[in-house]
Amino acid sequence: MNQNADTIAAIASAPGAAGVGVLRVSGPAAAAIAQALLGRAPQPRHAHFAAFRDGAGELIDRGLLLYFPAPASYTGERVLELQGHGSAVLLDALLRRVCELGARLARPGEFTERAFLNGKLDLAQAEAVADLIAARSQAGARAALRSMEGVFSRKVEALLQALIALRVHIEAAIDFPEEEIDFLADPAIAAQLESLRAELAALLREAQRGVRLNDGLKVVIMGRPNAGKSSLLNALAGSERAIVTPIPGTTRDVLREALSLDGIALELADTAGLRETEDEVEREGVRRAHGELQHADVALLVTDAEHADADRAFFAALPPGIERLVLVNKIDRDGLVARAEPRDGLVWLWVSAKTGEGLDTLREHLKRVAGAGSGEGAFSARRRHVLALESARTHLDHTATVLATSRAGELAAEDLRQAQHALGEITGTYTSDDLLGAIFSSFCIGK
Numbered sequence: 001m002n003q004n005a006d007t008i009a010a011i012a013s014a015p016g017a018a019g020v021g022v023l024r025v026s027g028p029a030a031a032a033i034a035q036a037l038l039g040r041a042p043q044p045r046h047a048h049f050a051a052f053r054d055g056a057g058e059l060i061d062r063g064l065l066l067y068f069p070a071p072a073s074y075t076g077e078r079v080l081e082l083q084g085h086g087s088a089v090l091l092d093a094l095l096r097r098v099c100e101l102g103a104r105l106a107r108p109g110e111f112t113e114r115a116f117l118n119g120k121l122d123l124a125q126a127e128a129v130a131d132l133i134a135a136r137s138q139a140g141a142r143a144a145l146r147s148m149e150g151v152f153s154r155k156v157e158a159l160l161q162a163l164i165a166l167r168v169h170i171e172a173a174i175d176f177p178e179e180e181i182d183f184l185a186d187p188a189i190a191a192q193l194e195s196l197r198a199e200l201a202a203l204l205r206e207a208q209r210g211v212r213l214n215d216g217l218k219v220v221i222m223g224r225p226n227a228g229k230s231s232l233l234n235a236l237a238g239s240e241r242a243i244v245t246p247i248p249g250t251t252r253d254v255l256r257e258a259l260s261l262d263g264i265a266l267e268l269a270d271t272a273g274l275r276e277t278e279d280e281v282e283r284e285g286v287r288r289a290h291g292e293l294q295h296a297d298v299a300l301l302v303t304d305a306e307h308a309d310a311d312r313a314f315f316a317a318l319p320p321g322i323e324r325l326v327l328v329n330k331i332d333r334d335g336l337v338a339r340a341e342p343r344d345g346l347v348w349l350w351v352s353a354k355t356g357e358g359l360d361t362l363r364e365h366l367k368r369v370a371g372a373g374s375g376e377g378a379f380s381a382r383r384r385h386v387l388a389l390e391s392a393r394t395h396l397d398h399t400a401t402v403l404a405t406s407r408a409g410e411l412a413a414e415d416l417r418q419a420q421h422a423l424g425e426i427t428g429t430y431t432s433d434d435l436l437g438a439i440f441s442s443f444c445i446g447k
């Protein structure tokens with residue numbers, strides 16, 4: 001346990017929300033504060049009905065007092081929870097009283113930060129606490145809960161163990177230089193490295209899906225002016241947010257729409273026509289649209305039967321790894337029927353933003369890409385985790401090249417060390433104060 005910690009306190013519920021207000025206290029003084037409020041030593045993990053009084057003996061509120069001795073508590077420290085009436089005035093008075101008795105106000109995320117520092121949670125689990133609270137969809141909440149329970153962390157840990165085993169092997173070879181070359185040529189080492197790379201690739205895919213479950217699927221809509229982008233956005237969002245007009249170039253900025261498709265969060269961005277333009281305002285829109293593409297999961301190209309082939313040039317602006325869909329719009333005007341077809345490695349859908357034909361197929365497709373129905377084990381993840389996994393992958397790729405070409409044990413060992421470091425950053429084995437500060441300051445107070 002963190003021996004030097006002081007005692008912190010915060011209101012841990014939204015006052016008035018459910019009629020119950022919760023105050024949480026953590027740290028060495030929690031026992032004395034509990035005793036002062038109760039008038040006697042509290043029984044661990046027992047719900048005492050107590051009269052909470054101020055310093056002058058005046059009644060503030062009556063409610064429940066629960067005391068958790070260290071280390072069996074959320075933070076690993078002594079924890080006190082006071083439940084009173086859900087009134088901001090009463091909770092403030094109670095918080096003041098608790099601070100008079102030796103606590104100070106907690107910073108955002110400080111309870112969870114202490115839980116991390118005391119080894120109750122690793123960093124990925126701590127982040128999942130915040131993601132759970134912020135979840136915008138059922139699927140996102142379920143995934144965050146799994147990460148909070150350690151599903152993701154255990155997979156990272158398993159990978160770390162395999163990586164350490166390989167490192168031990170290779171470093172042992174370096175220690176016996178006369179045998180090094182033969183040793184590094186051992187097919188068992190190559191096999192070990194290959195299986196490690198395959199496991200890492202699988203975990204990376206799962207983590208990418210975890211980010212989508214967490215953040216929602218980022219969908220950009222692109223296409224020439226008047227193709228029907230705004231109409232499509234409106235049809236999917238079921239509102240009239242984007243301005244639909246028949247004048248080319250009306251969609252001048254990036255319009256966003258957040259919606260939920262059967263529990264999956266979608267963030268749709270309608271981009272300006274992505275065409276070269278003289279108009280200053282529109283040029284800014286085009287610039288932002290390009291920025292938008294860098295973070296997208298799915299690109300929807302809105303076109304029609306006449307322009308479909310030429311408009312595929314829009315995809316040229318996309319970074320790799322983005323799911324591409326061609327939407328042949330305005331089938332009502334052109335007398336075509338709604339259908340779906342794979343063509344040239346892309347999915348083509350014939351739709352009408354006006355009549356809604358074909359849009360159900362589009363919704364189903366987006367849900368599949370978002371990871372809906374992706375199985376029971378889906379966990380949430382953050383971009384930070386994906387970047388760490390990608391960094392580990394780069395180092396393992398390099399290890400493989402080194403072993404296959406030069407058999408330089410030192411180089412291979414150094415790459416493995418760096419891969420290990422990258423993986424350790426996910427769970428917080430290796431952290432910097434800056435990283436911890438950035439993570440925990442984004443929490444709400446009382447968590």
Ligand code: GDP
Binds near residue numbers: 232330
């Ligand atoms: P944007 O410039 O790509 O955002 O295109 P808009 O959504 O503003 O649509 C341009 C014009 O095409 C408007 O007059 C729309 O009513 C019309 N439009 C859009 N989708 C369809 C469709 O599926 N069928 C028909 N007939 N017209 C459409």
